[in-house]
Amino acid sequence: xxxxxxxxxxxxxxxxxxxxTLNGEAMTLxxxxxxxxLDVLREQLHxxxxxxxxxxxxxxxxxxxxxxxxxxxxxxxxxxxxxxxVTTVEGLAHDGxxxxxxxxxxxxxxxxxxYCTSGQMMSASALLADGRIGRDDASxxxxxxxxxxxxxxxxxxxxxxxxxxxxxxxTAERGTxxxxxxxx
Amino acid sequence: xxxxxxxxxxxxxxxxHATTPTAAFVAGGTTLLDxxxxxxxxxxxxxxxxxxxxxxVEWLDDGxxxxxxxVTNTDLAHHPAVKQHYPLLSEALLAGAxxxxxxxxxxxxxxxxxxxCPYFRDPSAACNxxxxxxxxxxxxxxxxxxxxxxxSEACIAVHPSDMCVAMAAxxxxxxxxxxxxxxxxxxxxxxRLPGDTPHIEHDLADGELITAITLDAPxxxxxxxxxxxxxxxxxxxxxxxxxxxxxxxxxSIGTARLALGGVATKPWRCAEAEAALAGQPxxxxxxxxxxxxxxxxAEPREHNAFKIPLARQAIVRALREAAxxxxxxxxxxx
Numbered sequence: 095x096x097x098x099x100x101x102x103x104x105x106x107x108x109x110x111x112x113x114x115t116l117n118g119e120a121m122t123l124x125x126x127x128x129x130x131x132l133d134v135l136r137e138q139l140h141x142x143x144x145x146x147x148x149x150x151x152x153x154x155x156x157x158x159x160x161x162x163x164x165x166x167x168x169x170x171x172x173x174x175x176x177x178x179x180v181t182t183v184e185g186l187a188h189d190g191x192x193x194x195x196x197x198x199x200x201x202x203x204x205x206x207x208x209y210c211t212s213g214q215m216m217s218a219s220a221l222l223a224d225g226r227i228g229r230d231d232a233s234x235x236x237x238x239x240x241x242x243x244x245x246x247x248x249x250x251x252x253x254x255x256x257x258x259x260x261x262x263x264x265t266a267e268r269g270t271x272x273x274x275x276x277x278x
Numbered sequence: 279x280x281x282x283x284x285x286x287x288x289x290x291x292x293x294x295h296a297t298t299p300t301a302a303f304v305a306g307g308t309t310l311l312d313x314x315x316x317x318x319x320x321x322x323x324x325x326x327x328x329x330x331x332x333x334x335v336e337w338l339d340d341g342x343x344x345x346x347x348x349v350t351n352t353d354l355a356h357h358p359a360v361k362q363h364y365p366l367l368s369e370a371l372l373a374g375a376x377x378x379x380x381x382x383x384x385x386x387x388x389x390x391x392x393x394x395c396p397y398f399r400d401p402s403a404a405c406n407x408x409x410x411x412x413x414x415x416x417x418x419x420x421x422x423x424x425x426x427x428x429x430s431e432a433c434i435a436v437h438p439s440d441m442c443v444a445m446a447a448x449x450x451x452x453x454x455x456x457x458x459x460x461x462x463x464x465x466x467x468x469x470r471l472p473g474d475t476p477h478i479e480h481d482l483a484d485g486e487l488i489t490a491i492t493l494d495a496p497x498x499x500x501x502x503x504x505x506x507x508x509x510x511x512x513x514x515x516x517x518x519x520x521x522x523x524x525x526x527x528x529x530s531i532g533t534a535r536l537a538l539g540g541v542a543t544k545p546w547r548c549a550e551a552e553a554a555l556a557g558q559p560x561x562x563x564x565x566x567x568x569x570x571x572x573x574x575x576a577e578p579r580e581h582n583a584f585k586i587p588l589a590r591q592a593i594v595r596a597l598r599e600a601a602x603x604x605x606x607x608x609x610x611x612x
Contacts, residue, residue: 127282
């Protein structure tokens with residue numbers, strides 16, 4: 095039963111095959127073992143919505159969903175996403191209809207320069223879908239603390255999230271919540 | 279970023295047997311990729327352990343809770359058994375990092391996280407931990423964030439974990455799988471003091487993998503509190519933190535458990551202060567005396583002396599809240 099050759103697919107500096115689902119679409123890519131998810135999204139797939147800020151997990155500009163959970167794409171190897179569902183800001187809207195978070199960010203003017211906005215919206219949309227996070231302002235602020243906005247648009251971001259919650263809950267009651275993960 | 283080989287482990291045994299001294303296991307990757315990008319860590323090979331069956335949280339027959347190495351910080355913090363029976367651990371986990379990082383970070387990875395010392399993170403600085411024998415730029419440098427307990431001439435870098443502070447107070451056992459089989463290590467003996475060898479941070483041998491951390495049976499009826507003091511309200515490392523757990527015996531303290539974070543070179547259990555609290559009345563005077571004892575051996579450097587009164591205050595406040603909650607629990611059960 096112990097077959098050492100089955101232990102791994104070694105390939106120093108060689109390409110690895112990655113099968114994953116991106117914004118609802120099954121995809122196969124050749125990536126380097128040290129390719130970071132953020133760089134693959136931006137440089138290889140030309141999806142520029144996910145931003146590089148600090149590149150060390152400190153700012154949240156690179157936030158994406160991996161199997162529905164908000165994660166820093168700058169600290170994740172692309173090869174680690176084998177078999178997973180990745181959603182970027184490009185996958186948040188559906189059939190031309192903005193996600194409630196996108197609509198409320200527009201209506202509440204929840205950004206200034208906009209560089210952190212896609213990361214803010216990815217954290218916000220994951221937060222609304224996570225019943226373990228409290229609904230009050232303090233809980234939302236705490237849950238959003240991994241997304242830094244150097245313009246200081248926090249007040250409007252909080253307002254936008256709480257406004258989006260109303261629309262999101264109404265959508266969830268109609269039984270169509272969770273569709274943004276492309277898992278349906 | 280430097281290149282490395284990558285493989286996926288498909289069994290615990292093979293993962294533990296097949297690694298080389300320059301290989302590193304990767305789970306959440308939040309510390310590892312951060313430090314590989316800085317060229318502070320230089321693994322030749324990453325062994326991805328995420329497919330291993332180490333994601334369970336289960337009660338053992340002896341009343342302890344066994345937590346698989348790959349349970350994420352988020353899942354552990356919100357696990358019903360942890361929230362109900364180990365709220366101290368849940369609070370500490372949620373006080374650490376950000377939502378995104380907690381979603382990625384694992385239980386064993388948190389135990390293995392590296393210091394935030396800026397000299398350790400800067401390959402051009404002298405650091406005995408990163409480059410043994412090169413010296414320590416922190417001792418006479420910008421050491422506001424550094425340790426006042428457990429330091430040495432060679433190193434005063436702080437252990438950055440919140441989760442580990444709660445585990446030090448709760449008591450736990452690590453299960454390790456290595457080339458020579460499985461062994462267990464008490465949590466308090468896993469992390470090493472820097473001494474003359476700050477590059478040796480823990481008890482893991484080459485190829486050994488943490489497979490589980492088993493929490494001691496819950497202390498009951500007890501109250502607990504994790505208090506973290508930091509430069510901003512959220513998403514920041516501790517200047518000083520305290521995990522306190524108190525079980526009352528009438529109006530007196532029956533058992534107290536106390537550990538500090540942000541001020542020491544390893545998760546810092548305060549055994550002498552705990553012993554001094556046993557049998558004493560649950561009053562401010564008792565808590566202040568415990569705080570004095572806990573910081574009695576503190577050695578500040580130029581910029582971090584403020585951490586000593588800060589840690590004392592953290593202890594007093596955490597004990598007061600833990601005792602108040604213990605009193606409430608005791609009344610409910612009476």
